Amino acid sequence: xxxxxxxxxxxxxxxxxxxxxxxxxxxxxxxxxxxxxxxxxxxxxxxxxxxxxxxxxxxxxxxxxxxxxxxxxxxxxxxxxxxxxxxxxxxxxxxxxxxxxxxxxxxxxxxxxx
Amino acid sequence: xxxxxxxxxxxxxxxxxxxxxxxxxxxxxxxxxxxxxxxxxxxxxxxxxxxxxxxxxxxxxxxxxxxxxxxxxxxxxxxxxxxxxxxxxxxxxxxxxxxxxxxxxxxxxxxxxx
Numbered sequence: 001x002x003x004x005x006x007x008x009x010x011x012x013x014x015x016x017x018x019x020x021x022x023x024x025x026x027x028x029x030x031x032x033x034x035x036x037x038x039x040x041x042x043x044x045x046x047x048x049x050x051x052x053x054x055x056x057x058x059x060x061x062x063x064x065x066x067x068x069x070x071x072x073x074x075x076x077x078x079x080x081x082x083x084x085x086x087x088x089x090x091x092x093x094x095x096x097x098x099x100x101x102x103x104x105x106x107x108x109x110x111x112x113x114x
Numbered sequence: 115x116x117x118x119x120x121x122x123x124x125x126x127x128x129x130x131x132x133x134x135x136x137x138x139x140x141x142x143x144x145x146x147x148x149x150x151x152x153x154x155x156x157x158x159x160x161x162x163x164x165x166x167x168x169x170x171x172x173x174x175x176x177x178x179x180x181x182x183x184x185x186x187x188x189x190x191x192x193x194x195x196x197x198x199x200x201x202x203x204x205x206x207x208x209x210x211x212x213x214x215x216x217x218x219x220x221x222x223x224x225x226x227x228x
Contacts, residue, residue, distance in 0.1 A: 090158065
């Protein structure tokens with residue numbers, strides 16, 4: 001079965017702009033989680049969606065938001081971009097979000113803010 | 115709240131030598147434990163996971179990990195490394211019951227020398 005698809009793979013944006021990233025989970029999976037990876041902070045949890053509802057949220061400012069559609073595809077949006085938002089953004093697909101089922105990660109979107 | 119410590123930032127081993135990457139976790143209940151590997155510019159690939167049962171877990175690419183509750187550890191091992199094992203390795207702990215997310219360690223970068 002197809003894996004987790006994240007688009008785009010690379011993105012360059014200017015400070016102050018906004019950006020939308022997309023994640024298509026494995027077919028049949030209903031949970032999508034988002035993580036930010038930076039050299040300084042490592043891998044940090046952003047939020048998790050299950051059946052179009054946000055169930056958990058990490059410690060990030062309100063500029064970071066997300067949503068999930070009825071087909072389980074998810075988008076995350078970052079508004080008013082800052083240089084510090086430059087990172088690899090990873091999404092993880094899961095059957096129901098529970099760790100017992102495991103998480104499959106996509107290849108990520110590399111965001112560079114200039 | 116759960117946490118993960120990977121005390122070794124960088125490890126160098128010779129090709130063919132054995133490998134052990136350390137991971138210590140903190141979690142109040144029985145943890146869900148994972149090891150992921152990340153090649154440069156790529157997403158995370160699951161090596162193995164532990165939920166319950168046998169404390170020695172076998173994974174892909176010849177890796178194994180042992181869960182030791184008394185030491186709060188989940189160390190990753192491989193009897194003989196290959197040059198292709200050079201990558202960054204992340205240990206993670208998962209939670210459930212309303213806190214469905216992964217908490218990652220800071221990672222261990224593995225270099226293989228001929």
